[in-house]
Amino acid sequence: MCRIIFVSIVMLLCFALACSKGTADKNGTSLTYSVRITQPAAGDTVRGTLTVRATVFPLPDFVEFQFDTFPTVVDSTLPYNHSYNICEYPSGALSIRVSVYHDENEFAAERSFYFEHIDCDTITSVILNGHIYVPESRLSRNETGCIVKMDLSEMGLNEENCLGGIGYFCAALETLDISYNSLLNLDLSPLSVCSNLEYLDIRNNDIASIELSPLVSCAGLAYLDLSNNELNNIDLSSLASNTNLEILNLSRNSISGISLSPLGSCPNLLYIYLYDNSLAEIDLTPLTSCDYLQSLTLSNNELTEIDLTPLADCEFIEFLSLGGNSLSTIILSPIENWNELSTILLAGNRITSIDLSPVSGCSNLEFINIASNLLSTIDLSPLGECGKLEYISIANNQVDDIDFGDFSGCSELVTINLETNLLTELDFAFLSGCPHIETIKASNNRLTNVNLSPLSSAASLKYLDFGYNELTGIDLNPLWDISSLETIKIWYNSLDAAACAHVCDFIEAHPSCAVYTDCDCW
Numbered sequence: 001m002c003r004i005i006f007v008s009i010v011m012l013l014c015f016a017l018a019c020s021k022g023t024a025d026k027n028g029t030s031l032t033y034s035v036r037i038t039q040p041a042a043g044d045t046v047r048g049t050l051t052v053r054a055t056v057f058p059l060p061d062f063v064e065f066q067f068d069t070f071p072t073v074v075d076s077t078l079p080y081n082h083s084y085n086i087c088e089y090p091s092g093a094l095s096i097r098v099s100v101y102h103d104e105n106e107f108a109a110e111r112s113f114y115f116e117h118i119d120c121d122t123i124t125s126v127i128l129n130g131h132i133y134v135p136e137s138r139l140s141r142n143e144t145g146c147i148v149k150m151d152l153s154e155m156g157l158n159e160e161n162c163l164g165g166i167g168y169f170c171a172a173l174e175t176l177d178i179s180y181n182s183l184l185n186l187d188l189s190p191l192s193v194c195s196n197l198e199y200l201d202i203r204n205n206d207i208a209s210i211e212l213s214p215l216v217s218c219a220g221l222a223y224l225d226l227s228n229n230e231l232n233n234i235d236l237s238s239l240a241s242n243t244n245l246e247i248l249n250l251s252r253n254s255i256s257g258i259s260l261s262p263l264g265s266c267p268n269l270l271y272i273y274l275y276d277n278s279l280a281e282i283d284l285t286p287l288t289s290c291d292y293l294q295s296l297t298l299s300n301n302e303l304t305e306i307d308l309t310p311l312a313d314c315e316f317i318e319f320l321s322l323g324g325n326s327l328s329t330i331i332l333s334p335i336e337n338w339n340e341l342s343t344i345l346l347a348g349n350r351i352t353s354i355d356l357s358p359v360s361g362c363s364n365l366e367f368i369n370i371a372s373n374l375l376s377t378i379d380l381s382p383l384g385e386c387g388k389l390e391y392i393s394i395a396n397n398q399v400d401d402i403d404f405g406d407f408s409g410c411s412e413l414v415t416i417n418l419e420t421n422l423l424t425e426l427d428f429a430f431l432s433g434c435p436h437i438e439t440i441k442a443s444n445n446r447l448t449n450v451n452l453s454p455l456s457s458a459a460s461l462k463y464l465d466f467g468y469n470e471l472t473g474i475d476l477n478p479l480w481d482i483s484s485l486e487t488i489k490i491w492y493n494s495l496d497a498a499a500c501a502h503v504c505d506f507i508e509a510h511p512s513c514a515v516y517t518d519c520d521c522w
Contacts, residue, residue, distance in 0.1 A: 033060060033107040035100050038079070038268055039244045040113040041219050046094075047116050047196055048142055048172030050084040051220055053244055054098040054109065055267055057291060066097040079246075079268045079292050087142045087172065091117040118171050120146035129164035132157070146172035153201075157181040163190040170194035177201045179225070188214040197221055203249070204228040213238040225249040227273065232256060240265040249273040251297070260286040267291060275299040275321060285310045292316055299345060300324035308334040316340050323369065324348040332358045340364055347371040347393070354378065360385040371395040371417065381405020384430075393417035395441070400424065408433030419465065420444040427451040436460050443467040443489065452478045465489040467516065473499040476506045489516040 039053040040046055052065055056079075063080045065072045074080045080098070095112040122145035126134040132155075140149035147169050152162075157178065163186070166173075173194050178186070183205040191197060192214040198221060202210075207229040215221055221242045226234070231253040239245060240262040247270060248263070255277040263269055264286035271294060274282075279301040287293060293314045298306070303325040311317065312334040318341060322330070327349040335341060336358035342365060346354075351373040359365060360382040366389060370378075375397040383389055384407045391414060394402075400422040407413065413434040418426070423445040431437055432454040438461060442450070447469035455461060456478040463486060466474070471493040479485060495503065500519035507515045 033058070033100050033102065035098055035107050035109040036267075037096065037098055037109050037111045039081075039220055040096070040111060041243070042111075044219060045114045045116050045195070046086070047118050048085075048087045048144075048146055048148060049174060049196070050086050050094075050096070050115070051081065051198065052084070052096050052098070053079050053081040053222075053268060055079045055292070056098075056100050060100040060102045060107075062101055064099045064101065066099065068094070079270075085142065086115060087118075087144045087146065089115055089117060091115060118144065118146055120144060120171065121168075124168075126150070126169055128152075128166055129159060129161050132159075132162055140175075142172060148172050149175040149177075151177045152181070153177045154180045157183055159183075160185040160187050163187065166190045167193040170197070172196055175199040178205070180204045183207055186210055188212065191215065192217050194218060195220075198244075199223040201225045202229070206230050208232065210234065212236070215239070216241040218242065220244050222246045222268075227251040227253070229253050232278075234258060236260070236262040239263065242266065244268050247271045247273075250277070252276040254278050256280065258282065260284065263287060264289050269293055271295040273297050274301070275324075277301050279303060282306065284308065287311060287314070290314065294340070295319040295321075297321040298325070299348075303327060306330070308332070311335075312337065314338070318364075319343045321345040322349070326350055328352060328374075330354060332356065335359070336361045338362055342388075343367045345369050346373070349373050351375060356380065356382040359383060362386060364388055366412075367391045369393045371397070373397050375399050376422075377401040377403075379403040379405070383407070384409050386410060388412050390414045391416075394421070396420045398422055404430035406433075407431060410434055411436065413437055414460075415439040415441075417441040418445070422446055425449040425451075428454045431455065431458065434458070438484075439463040441465045443469065445469050447471055450474065452476070455479065456481070458482060460484055462486045463488075466493070468492040470494060471499075472496050474503070476502060480506070480509070485510065485513045487514045487516070491516045491518050493518070495519060 034057045036055045038055060039051055056063055063074045065074055065082050067084055072082055074082050092115060093112055094115050095110060097108060097110045099106055099108040128134060138151040139147050142148050150173060167190055174196055176197060179201045184207065186207055195217055197218040203225045208231060216238050222244050227249045232255060234255060243266055245266045246268050251273040267289060269290040270292055275297045288310045294316050295318060299321040306322060315337055317338045323345040328351060330346060330351060341362040347369045356379065365386040371393045376399060378394055378399055381403050383392065384405050387409050389410045390412050395417045407430045414436055415438065419441045424447060426442060426447060428451060437458050443465045447466060448471060450466060452475060459482065461482050462484050467489040473496060474490060503517050503519045504521035507521050
């Protein structure tokens with residue numbers, strides 16, 4: 001085995017040429033870039049695969065990794081990352097350089113590290129805990145024969161010490177899958193020597209508690225999945241050392257309380273999954289430093305309140321899920337600068353009022369669901385500025401008054417669901433500028449009047465549902481020339497004879513459209 005030498009040089013550079021030129025944003029404000037290499041870390045010894053991760057702020061024109069004289073332009077999901085297969089390199093000191101470019105200015109960081117070449121045992125069978133044989137078909141090896149992936153899923157494992165002896169085989173191990181077994185407890189201490197581990201999957205077991213401290217030595221750990229277990233609490237403190245953690249999945253457990261404080265030391269964190277637990281409260285303050293956070297899922301817990309203020313500067317968040325809780329109010333002002341936000345899920349709470357005005361700045365919003373709450377009125381006009389919006393649902397509330405405003409900016413809107421409310425009339429003028437509208441649901445209201453005239457140019461319209469209302473008449477003429485129509489539901493209303501005659505004429509003229517009605521047209 002080669003002697004391990006630690007060499008670490010960390011530099012944050014602003015080159016003189018770049019600084020003399022200066023760089024500025026679109027408003028002319030001077031910009032200084034922060035370039036930080038988070039993997040390999042200071043003092044790291046790399047074996048097998050070199051994974052490089054870097055954080056850059058603010059967003060540059062492009063980022064270039066330079067290793068072994070070969071530049072690589074990185075186009076990855078933040079944080080920037082790239083992997084190099086260097087398992088056949090000889091042991092020795094190497095270095096990586098991350099260069100950031102903006103308006104012909106360069107900012108960079110460099111890090112030196114030690115690479116240890118490993119000659120792995122390719123003959124000895126993998127046997128864990130003295131008797132658990134792992135067939136070769138469950139192993140993946142690199143060019144030098146070192147195991148980089150071990151699949152222990154669905155092996156019927158039920159022993160707490162089932163990982164015993166893995167240290168002999170894990171010098172280059174990057175991925176370990178222990179999912180879908182019957183584990184009640186799991187001792188992770190054998191993984192303390194698996195310093196290359198990046199992906200650990202322990203989901204779908206029956207684990208009630210687990211000690212994560214052995215993972216402190218896994219500096220490159222990026223993915224940890226403990227979902228679908230029986231955890232009722234978990235101490236994340238050791239994860240403060242796993243600064244390259246990107247995905248943490250603790251969903252579908254029974255966790256009633258959790259401190260996210262250790263995650264404040266994980267600047268690369270992208271996704272946190274905590275849905276389907278028993279959380280009554282949660283403090284998001286530690287996530288303030290998670291600049292690249294893209295998803296926060298807290299649906300199906302027992303939350304009665306939540307403060308999103310700590311996330312106000314997390315401008316890369318794309319997915320916010322708070323549905324299935326007991327929230328009576330939600331203040332959305334912190335999300336007004338979330339330019340990447342595409343999905344808001346608030347259904348299944350007890351929200352009585354909501355101000356959507358902060359959402360008007362979410363230019364990439366595609367999906368918003370506020371169904372199954374206690375709303376009586378709602379102002380949807382702020383959504384009119386969301387040009388990529390495709391889906392809106394306020395179904396299953398008590399809404400009797402809606403301010404739609406002008407939806408002409410919602411050119412991509414496909415579905416609007418207003419069913420099971422207390423609406424008495426609907427004028428679809430707000431949809432006149434939505435050429436891609438396909439589905440309109442308004443059943444189970446108290447509608448006595450609907451104005452379909454603005455839909456005459458809705459060439460993509462496929463589905464209309466006005467069932468279970470109080471309509472005595474309806475004018476389908478605006479829909480006469482829409483060839484895309486597939487389904488119209490107007491049953492369980494009180495259509496008079498004249499209205500029924502009109503509906504029957506429509507049915508005869510549109511045999512390819514399924515019309516559900518109580519009128520006797522046959």
